Amino acid sequence: MANVTRRLKVPDSVRIHRYQSLPELAPSVLFFSGGSALNKISRELKRYTHHSVHLVTPFDSGGSSAKLRQAFSMPAVGDLRSRIMALADETVLGQPDVYELFRYRLSQEATAQQLEQELAQLADGSHPLMQAIVTPMKALIKTQLACLCKHLPEGFDLRGASVGNLIIAGGYLGHQQLLDPIIFLFSRLVKTLGQVTTIVDETHHLGVRLDSGEVILGQHLMTGKEHPPLQRPIAEIWLNQGLEAECPISAYLAEDRSQSIEQADLICYPPGSFFTSLMANLLVSGVAQAIVANPNPKVYLPNLGTDPEQLGWSLIARIECILTKLLGSPELNLHTPVLNWVLLDLDYDYGAIDPVRLAKWGISVVRTPLIKDKPERYDERLVVEALLSFA
Missing domain, CATH: 3.40.50.10680 (CofD-like domains)
Known part of the structure; x- marks a missing residue:
């Protein structure tokens, strides 16, 4: 050689x-x-x-990731989500509507009932951010959010929650508690120009x-x-x-x-x-x-x-x-x-x-x-x- x-x-x-x-x-x-x-x-x-x-x-134990870790005994996903978003294709060739949804955070000031209603609107596709997304992608995202809602503990604190983190958590729960499948899907949805994994x-x-x-x-x-x-x-x-x-x-x-x-x-x-x-x-x-x-x-x-x-x-x-x-x-x-x-x-x-x-x-x-x-x-x-x- x-x-x-x-x-x-x-x-x-x-x-x-x-x-x-x-x-x-x-x-x-x-x-x-x-x-x-x-x-x-x-x-x-x-x-x-x-x-x-x-x-x-995936070892973080603070921030909004901590709430999901405590609720579902899962790895931390906040840093994964933020790096995927940093690498997302932000040109006209990307998916700007999906990008905006994934970077959206629920309000810190809203009541628990208001936050639960907004999450339900995201899960059923009636939320304004969901309405802008084309049908095949919308269906995939709705599936992950529906899975999250099904498993979400009563009284879970949604204040300031990253919707991207919630989608990843739902995918984790729906894919035999494995991160790789949902991270792959999440990355494809925003057309990540690189590879991000734990x-x-x-x-x-x-x-x-x-x-x-x-x-x-x-x-x-x-x-x-x-x-x-x-x-x-x-x-x-x-x-x-x-x-x-x-x-x-x-x-x-x-x-x-x-x-x-x-x-x-x-x-x-x-x-x-x-x-x-x-x-x-x-x-x-x-x-x-x-x-x-x-x-x-x-x-x-x-x-x-x-x-x-x-x-x-x-x-x-x-x-x-x-x-x-x-x-x-x-x-x-x-x-x-x-x-x-x-x-x-x-x-x-x-x-x-x-x-x-x-x-x-x-x-x-x-x-x-x-x-x-x-x-x-x-x-x-x-x-x-x-x-x-x-x-």
Whole structure:
């Protein structure tokens, strides 16, 4: 087998022009992610490639997804739905009426009776948002919502509920409590320009141990969004069975997910909550082996600003954490690479970086403009063009 190398240029204007001209033939970029941090980048990405793959964590325990998880003992679907919507075809070739329905939320102020009536109108097709949808698609959506209504517990809180989440939940209940069939259908209905799926179709939760020894169970207690930020650094993370007691549990990568990882033209560890979005994906058995089996570039794009989960974790420590989780030791990355490049903005201060130490691990640093305006956040176009230059 021959090894082919090329000179890396970031951004590579020739490649970028080629991909933008023919996104149907552009490379596949695989992301290990969760949450909404990648949604704006995903919305830009679909202009360059229709072959991105998004492996999303289903372990969230907060927001509107939490109500559905508690009612039906199901995986979290909110992040799946929001990523599918970010990748939906928003041109005239897409399905704008379906798109509007899936992004609609029920009122926070309406009474329980009013919300139940609106849900019934959605399920029977008489709701204004449903009337605009053509018959074959309308029938499919009505089926999922009817299944949800049939199983919805008495007194279920519908305030602020995402209709997209409700449709997915109904499909989950109507497809032998499997997410993959309804996610496939949901994606086809909005003509998703990419592939979105869970890393595993499981109902597990997340557990962490702080450096003080305290154990926290539930993603919603870790992110610093719905609850006060953690006061001590996270020392360990695992998949947990339920939220009642510490009970580590294993999850195993399905063959189709493994093939997606092994065959991607580029693997990206993207911005987002470091532990509950990125590291949570890497907890699944089989992920490390699939990454190792892929000979193509692997890139880490760190967060900007303050991630409450990163308390006490420098950039070099986070890189070491990824390598240790996947390989057992960062030194092994030199000969069995799961990470080749760290992509950084040209001027942003990420803290102390040790290029010599990274080189010993087989990792190179690439700096290029990724931030355009204040307050400092990644510019979606600059990020996408930089990433695709590696592919």
